[in-house]
Amino acid sequence: MTMNVIGYAARSAKDALVPHRFVRRDPRPDDVVIEILYCGVCHSDLHNVRNDWGHSVYPMVPGHEIIGRVVSVGPNVSRFKPGDPVGVGCMVDSCRHCAACEQGLEQYCEEIPTYTYNGIDRHDHMPTFGGYSEKIVASDKFVLKIPDGLDLKGAAPLLCAGITTWSPLRHWKVGKGSNVAVIGLGGLGHMALKLAKALGADHVVLSTDEKQMAAVNGRFELIIDTVPYVHDLNPYMPSLSISGTLVLVGFLGGLEPLLNTVPLIMGRKSVAGSVIGGIAETQELLDFCGKHGITSDIEVIKIQNINEAYERMLKSDVKYRFVIDMASLKG
Amino acid sequence: MTMNVIGYAARSAKDALVPHRFVRRDPRPDDVVIEILYCGVCHSDLHNVRNDWGHSVYPMVPGHEIIGRVVSVGPNVSRFKPGDPVGVGCMVDSCRHCAACEQGLEQYCEEIPTYTYNGIDRHDHMPTFGGYSEKIVASDKFVLKIPDGLDLKGAAPLLCAGITTWSPLRHWKVGKGSNVAVIGLGGLGHMALKLAKALGADHVVLSTDEKQMAAVNGRFELIIDTVPYVHDLNPYMPSLSISGTLVLVGFLGGLEPLLNTVPLIMGRKSVAGSVIGGIAETQELLDFCGKHGITSDIEVIKIQNINEAYERMLKSDVKYRFVIDMASLKG
Numbered sequence: 001m002t003m004n005v006i007g008y009a010a011r012s013a014k015d016a017l018v019p020h021r022f023v024r025r026d027p028r029p030d031d032v033v034i035e036i037l038y039c040g041v042c043h044s045d046l047h048n049v050r051n052d053w054g055h056s057v058y059p060m061v062p063g064h065e066i067i068g069r070v071v072s073v074g075p076n077v078s079r080f081k082p083g084d085p086v087g088v089g090c091m092v093d094s095c096r097h098c099a100a101c102e103q104g105l106e107q108y109c110e111e112i113p114t115y116t117y118n119g120i121d122r123h124d125h126m127p128t129f130g131g132y133s134e135k136i137v138a139s140d141k142f143v144l145k146i147p148d149g150l151d152l153k154g155a156a157p158l159l160c161a162g163i164t165t166w167s168p169l170r171h172w173k174v175g176k177g178s179n180v181a182v183i184g185l186g187g188l189g190h191m192a193l194k195l196a197k198a199l200g201a202d203h204v205v206l207s208t209d210e211k212q213m214a215a216v217n218g219r220f221e222l223i224i225d226t227v228p229y230v231h232d233l234n235p236y237m238p239s240l241s242i243s244g245t246l247v248l249v250g251f252l253g254g255l256e257p258l259l260n261t262v263p264l265i266m267g268r269k270s271v272a273g274s275v276i277g278g279i280a281e282t283q284e285l286l287d288f289c290g291k292h293g294i295t296s297d298i299e300v301i302k303i304q305n306i307n308e309a310y311e312r313m314l315k316s317d318v319k320y321r322f323v324i325d326m327a328s329l330k331g
Numbered sequence: 332m333t334m335n336v337i338g339y340a341a342r343s344a345k346d347a348l349v350p351h352r353f354v355r356r357d358p359r360p361d362d363v364v365i366e367i368l369y370c371g372v373c374h375s376d377l378h379n380v381r382n383d384w385g386h387s388v389y390p391m392v393p394g395h396e397i398i399g400r401v402v403s404v405g406p407n408v409s410r411f412k413p414g415d416p417v418g419v420g421c422m423v424d425s426c427r428h429c430a431a432c433e434q435g436l437e438q439y440c441e442e443i444p445t446y447t448y449n450g451i452d453r454h455d456h457m458p459t460f461g462g463y464s465e466k467i468v469a470s471d472k473f474v475l476k477i478p479d480g481l482d483l484k485g486a487a488p489l490l491c492a493g494i495t496t497w498s499p500l501r502h503w504k505v506g507k508g509s510n511v512a513v514i515g516l517g518g519l520g521h522m523a524l525k526l527a528k529a530l531g532a533d534h535v536v537l538s539t540d541e542k543q544m545a546a547v548n549g550r551f552e553l554i555i556d557t558v559p560y561v562h563d564l565n566p567y568m569p570s571l572s573i574s575g576t577l578v579l580v581g582f583l584g585g586l587e588p589l590l591n592t593v594p595l596i597m598g599r600k601s602v603a604g605s606v607i608g609g610i611a612e613t614q615e616l617l618d619f620c621g622k623h624g625i626t627s628d629i630e631v632i633k634i635q636n637i638n639e640a641y642e643r644m645l646k647s648d649v650k651y652r653f654v655i656d657m658a659s660l661k662g
Binding site for chain 2: 099100103105108110171218241242243245248249251252253254255256257258259260261262263264265266267268269270271272273274275
């Protein structure tokens with residue numbers, strides 16, 4: 001039973017998103033068919049739609065912060081049953097056998113993960129389509145459980161904005177007593193602040209608050225830099241503690257102006273990067289958010305307003321994430 | 332009893348080093364007076380002599396890879412006795428109370444360590460003078476024990492070249508089964524190779540060996556970059572493993588060409604820096620080298636040939652470290 005679904009797609013880098021009918025694959029034995037309830041709007045959706053990274057394929061159905069309910073499961077699936085609230089993030093598959101995959105680091109799969117949209121399925125070699133649509137089909141290994149009681153629409157951004165900041169917080173061992181700074185207060189930055197506080201960090205500072213940044217010389221073990229465009233890192237280095245790390249999660253490109261090595265060497269400091277998180281780690285995040293009642297601060301929109309939402313996102317005119325109510329697709 | 336000592340000094344950034352008579356301080360109760368037997372010649376001696384970093388004070392007696400024998404100790408010193416073989420490295424003091432000092436990270440002292448030469452003593456505010464001289468006076472806390480049986484002249488470079496590579500090997504937890512690469516095969520690089528192997532690293536590669544660098548994509552958990560001048564880091568990033576670190580120990584300045592963040596983000600990789608090591612860590616290194624019989628590969632020179640040695644060092648014409656036999660001072 002091939003699925004004919006409706007969604008919103010970009011048909012070229014220049015076009016606005018428009019209603020688009022397309023075919024989802026026949027479910028495989030390990031697949032879960034999901035009715036999409038909500039989908040977060042990520043800055044990278046816009047980058048991909050406009051081909052800012054040069055590898056976009058059209059038509060493109062964006063969306064990788066997907067929350068829905070299970071409609072049906074294949075015969076090999078035992079973790080889910082119809083009606084379960086579930087999530088799908090940025091990946092729907094990976095090679096599953098490289099060193100990274102074996103460590104649960106599918107985001108760093110040596111053979112490149114299969115991205116939820118603008119990717120190519122590893123089995124049928126068809127393009128993948130994302131969450132701005134009524135249904136999605138995904139392998140059960142890449143489907144996340146949403147804990148009971150978590151607000152579903154506020155949970156959508158956890159699948160990308162949440163895990164992108166959770167993963168470095170965990171990798172660099174932020175916990176009780178840690179001092180953490182966040183650069184940039186958008187979808188990622190506001191999640192980083194919430195998560196760091198919930199992890200017990202004593203001192204969590206937003207770098208753009210000058211009062212807070214005064215007298216923080218040598219303070220932070222970790223700075224999470226969520227800024228998605230080129231910017232000077234040098235002014236932040238003095239605020240790192242000895243052996244501290246500034247981790248970039250938003251900007252792909254060359255570090256300009258030149259990064260000065262003196263503060264790195266004279267303080268054993270690091271500049272690092274990190275992208276999303278592994279599947280087990282994403283489940284860990286969702287469970288943590290369920291336990292602590294953490295969701296994203298969102299503005300719910302109808303799919304018909306997606307193009308206007310993109311323009312507002314470009315102006316940072318959203319506190320802090322747009323989430324599409326997919327019921328509007330039927331409206 | 333003020334000590335009148337002979338050494339070699341630069342009297343300006345333009346002059347060759349010449350014999351120079353100067354006064355060492357009266358020993359304080361916690362001081363050790365050391366007769367210098369050998370002193371290694373570090374590339375930073377030349378940088379300082381020529382004022383490459385802009386903060387040189389003249390006359391300058393360089394030298395911070397010092398090996399000698401204890402002549403006398405102050406009344407508060409119990410760790411040393413006359414005749415003991417000892418070492419002095421890049422620091423002779425630090426504030427001793429900041430967070431870094433309390434963790435044994437005196438090299439990152441928040442109030443800046445007192446450097447062995449071209450520094451200012453914290454107590455008498457007099458300039459410090461280094462190891463190209465017959466005697467030195469240093470606080471016992473900053474004097475290292477040289478293990479029995481270690482070749483004294485080959486041990487001199489451990490005090491800077493050795494600890495500078497040992498500290499990152501330990502901080503980034505290199506051990507049995509680790510994969511480590513070294514960029515640059517000079518005084519630091521050759522020590523990094525020896526120490527990584529002795530720590531049990533399975534795979535230690537010199538990056539400038541093209542054959543060895545073929546097929547090392549994603550291989551190294553740690554790359555120690557000892558190159559002392561500006562160079563492109565981007566070609567090395569693919570050879571780092573997921574979560575791997577390239578640590579700069581030799582180059583102070585801006586990273587040019589621009590460091591690309593894509594491999595950092597898409598592989599959770601880091602670019603870090605590190606400088607020398609703490610006092611306890613330096614003793615750990617010396618004890619390790621004593622146990623494993625590790626010394627630097629050196630060429631012994633007379634102090635009268637120091638200016639020629641500088642010229643040869645600039646051409647990398649030494650395998651791999653010059654060490655001054657200080658007996659030549661009396662010659």
